[in-house]
Amino acid sequence: MVELYWFDHFDITYPPHIIATPKKTIMTTITVLPTEVLLEVFGLLDIESLTNAKRVCKQFRAVIRMIPLRSYTLRIDEPNHSMWKFTRFLLSDPKAGSQITDLTVEWCRREPADPDTWTDKWEWTEEDLGMMKGLEETVIDKYLTPKTYVAIKGGVNSEALLPLILCFTENLESLDLGDVVTELFNCEGYPDHCLRKIFKSSSGGGGSDEEIKEKGEEGGKEEGKEEKEQDGDNEEEEDDEFEEEDGIPTIILPHIPYEQFKTWFHLNTGYPGKYLPGLSKLKKFNHQLNDSVFISEYKWGWRADYFLPILFIPGIEEIAIGGCATDKRGGGYALETIMGWYEEQFKDVPPSTVKKLVIRDARMYEQDYELIADYTCCLEELHISYNDTYTELDSECDMADAIYVFFENNPKLRMDKMYVDGRSNEVWLKIFYDCDYDLLRADRGEDEDHERTYEEFVEEFEAWSQRRALRGGDK
Structure with a gap:
């Protein structure tokens, strides 16, 4: 139908x-x-x-x-070359860095036992090198050392990029370096088989993650083949460029700061009146030391004198440092000695504006703590911890002496905002009392010779602290 x-x-x-x-x-x-x-x-x-x-x-x-690029994380020596790519981004548009207010650093150093972490050498393009050359007069020559520039162009140690990146982040407020690994490899020394793989291959300007992964797999196969060849009787002699100078292969020398436990950041921080632009408005700073680093008689940690320029950044409010050390034996790296070396740079510098100071596992002497205390006046919170095995403090009285100086110079610092060596404030008050510090003598007047009980001392101390805070810093 x-x-x-x-x-x-x-x-x-x-x-x-x-x-x-x-x-x-x-x-x-x-x-x-x-x-x-x-x-x-x-x-x-x-x-x-x-x-x-x-x-x-x-x-x-x-x-x-x-x-918005307010916060960014830099991953040093990450296999996908993220830090090199970020630097290329800033080179193409330097003004983009002015948006960043918070920088965090993660350390992805090469692990000798894991070929996947053996980051290839980065190769800059001609365009990249041209952009850097255009910044030589206004940025690179002004703020970076010549050796730092060589390391940047070398493409092996991406930590060398940090000072350059800080030249573009003039509005940075927080810099968190995290647990710093100063060495190029996350181990002691420079494994020959790792170096040969790194310098045989290059990133070709980065490449995709898949390409990098393929290179890593190929590198692993090549590494296995090399190990077999080394087991044979026909092992080839090392090339001249892999020969060592003072225990360091010559091929790696342009890529690392020569002195142990030093970073390119340390070398380029600057000093009062000539800081890296990215440090000029800094409010918060954190610099720890990776716990895997063995601090011994010869390996002390990063030098505490690199902390001094940070202390004097105008407007700095919070500083946390860990694993730093000084050595006054033979007039070495004691802070007072360093201040003498750089007398002109630190001449007439005003006291630090830091309000919160954290010093963890430092290997410093009593005089070093006291020097830091002498250059503070605005502290409201203090944290100090130290390793009893490696400390250079002879007794708890040494630390008590340093704490005394901190209190003397910082009227807003109260006992309930002081945390030292995990001990209660009552313990330190008792030490103050036993040592009969003259902290309160100016306020006692006619009762200066009165022999106080511990309870009276505690009451006087609290009253004295409150009066000083109200007076706004007058001693």
Whole structure:
């Protein structure tokens, strides 16, 4: 049965105005999207993709500059070369760094037992080198040492990039260096088989994560083959570039600060009046030492004198340091000696503005703590812990002497905001009492010779602390 509809019986002629006409094909591009949408799209891209997108057109460049980069994490020696790519991003648009207010550093140093961590050597492009050359007069020659620039162009130690990155982050407020690993490898020395793999291969400017993974797998196979060859009787002699100088292979010398437990950041921090731009507005600073580093008679940790420039950054409020050390034997690295070396740089420098100071597992002497205390006046909170095995403090009285100086110079520092060596405040008050410190003598007046009980001393101490805080710093 055939079904017929009513309109099948009529010959209908449609008016011209409702006859369908072919639709015009309108070519559209991503550039017509609203800025808000472009921000969402670009916000999903990684640094390398953003770097490429900025080269497309002025509109993309302007939109990408609007992407908030307030916080960023730098991963040193990460196999995918993220830190090198981020530096390339800043080189292509130096103003982008001014958005960053918080920087965190993670240390991904090469592990000798894990070939996947043997980050290949980075190769800059001609365009990259041209951008760096354009910054030599205004940035690189002004703030970085010549050896640092060599290490940056060398492409092996990405920690050398940190001082350069800090040249672009003039609005930085917080710098967290984390648990610093000063050595290029997360071990003692420079394993020959690791070095040969690193310098045989290069990143070719980075490459994708898959390409890097393939290179790592190939490198692992090559490494296994090399080990077999080394087991044979036909082992080849080392190349001249892998020969050692003072225990360090000559091929690695351009990529590391020569002195042990020193970083490129330490060498380029600057001093009052000539800081890296990224340190000029710093409020919070953290620098610890990786716990895997063995601190012994010869390996003490990073030198405490590198802490001094940080202490004098104008406006600094919080500082946390760990694993630093001094050595006054033979007039070495004691802080008072260092201050003498750099007398001109620290001449007439005002006291530090730091309000919270944390010193953990430091190998310093009583005089070093006292010197730090002498240069503070605004402390409101103090944390000190030290390793009893490696400490240079002869007794708890040495630390009590240092604490005394901190109290003397910092009127807003109260006992309930002081945490030293995990001991209660009552313990330190008892030490103060036993040592008969003259901290309160100026306030005792006629009762200066009165022999106080411990309870009277505690009451006087608390009252004295409150009066000093109210007086706003007058001693």
